[in-house]
Amino acid sequence: MSDGLGHETAPGHIQPGLSRRDLLKLGAAAGLCAAGYPASVWSAATDTKDQIIISRPEEFQKMDAYDNFNLVNYSLFLHVFDFLVEMDQNGKIVPSLAESWEASRDGLSWTFKLKRGVKFHTGDAFTSKSVKFSLERLKDKKLARSGWWSELDRVDTPDDYTAVVRTTAPVGPMLSNLMTPTVMYSEKQAERDGPTFFDKPIGTGPFKFVEWRKNDRFVMDVNPDYWKPGVPKLKRVVYRPIMEDFTRVAGLRSGELDVADTIPPDQVATLQRDEKLAVLRTMAWDQLYLGLKCDQPPFDKVEGRQAANYAIDRKILVEKIMEGGRPAAAIVPQGVLGYHDGLKPYPFDPDKAKSLLATIGFKTGTRLRMIAPEGWYPKIKEITETIVSQLKGVGIDCNLTIMEGAAFTQARAAGNYNIYVTGGASWDADQLAYQRIRNDVFKSGYRNDKVFSLLHEGRTTVDQNKRAELYRAAQEILYQEGPMVWLYQMEHIYGLKKNVKGFIGYPFKVFDLRKTEKA
Incomplete structure (x- = not known):
């Protein structure tokens, strides 16, 4: 198609x-x-x-x-719902409820001119007050997506069709964050419904x-x-x-x-x-990876993390099991701002992996907990069983549990694992690197102040070319430190009439x- x-x-x-x-x-x-x-x-x-x-x-x-x-x-x-902005089929951010926008020179404010005549499903008008109500909710740190909006200060509404988003620091991925999905809610309906507001989503x-x-x-x-x-x-x-x-x-x-x-x-x-029937298949901005518990043996040592990277034969995963995709090397997938084409996937080298584990005194037979979500990804059972076998081949024994998605999400968020298996789809490097590395939303325990500094600078830099350089620099360190084992960039396949x-x-x-x- x-x-x-x-x-x-x-x-x-x-x-x-x-x-x-x-x-x-x-x-x-x-x-x-x-x-x-x-x-x-x-x-x-x-x-x-x-x-x-x-x-x-x-x-x-x-x-x-x-x-x-x-x-x-x-x-x-x-x-x-509608968002202020959205992405078109070519990966370009385009207007939606916001007809135009402009960032201030210091990067601390973004002024959005809003579409007139838009109504919510209840008939209430969409105005700048809707933007203020919606975005300022994201200051609530209990909300999952609040981490993407940690620099948000407030939203000013000089008139009904102008919203000024003010931040405590420049926000490089501002427009990307507005598609996360940052839906626009009706402030009037929220006032009418009170605690039942989210029982029935009402948008434009x-x-x-x-x-x-x-x-x-x-x-x-x-x-x-x-x-x-x-x-x-x-x-x-x-x-x-x-x-x-x-x-x-x-x-x-x-x-x-x-x-x-x-x-x-x-x-x-x-x-x-x-x-x-027809088949639609495309390379996704999504990569399957192993998340390692970096504050527990053997992954509390860089040698243990590198060993896990050398233990995996990505070619088998891509060519024999998935019959498509490409081996991955780093956190930002090809096609997304910050992709580093100079980094190549770790080679399959089980002898190197065994040697690295020996240097840190890791004892063969120690059993680790690996968790994966049921059904989220094609061939997940075959993929994870192959990975378990390959890790066992270098002396890392795992008990694999493939669990229902909600249970997996809870276990991952609580850090109840030694290895978790999941994907990372994004359209901006900040969404994966900042959240999963610097904010450590999945409790990996990994820390590197230089990486954290680069990621923070990438988030607070408005110049997109500069941001790309910063993310590439961060990935060079992450590549050596190996807190995640990047497996392959996934091909996404739809079947349709x-x-x-x-x-x-x-x-x-x-x-x-x-x-x-x-x-």
């Missing part, structure tokens, strides 16, 4: 007593029902032109857009929220009064979180799904042979149905 850029939790519950092989034998539609999805789950309207059913292996988690890092939340909120977007059934569906209907002409094309969008790859693929092949996200690479050829037109999958793993229609 010419208009797709292409491109991470929720379980598809399998009925006890039925094996994967049993389900496959039942056939696509029967398999779906046997897997615990009754016929009513798959709306009969999928053969009409006014509805899309889309699925990926990720559950919508929270109604508050500012209190999670979940990419399916971003995707769905993109349809219910092209779709209105209808319902959320946890682990089952998220439904949106068209906003007929949307301010952008000709958008949306659809009347309804239904999002279905389905963890099982084979169930998701079966739903697409049987026609019950219009779009299936995160297609396993070994299913691509099958889908391509189906004349009713050929009559689905105008679908966009952004490289940062967010899907966009605002201009999608069915021919």
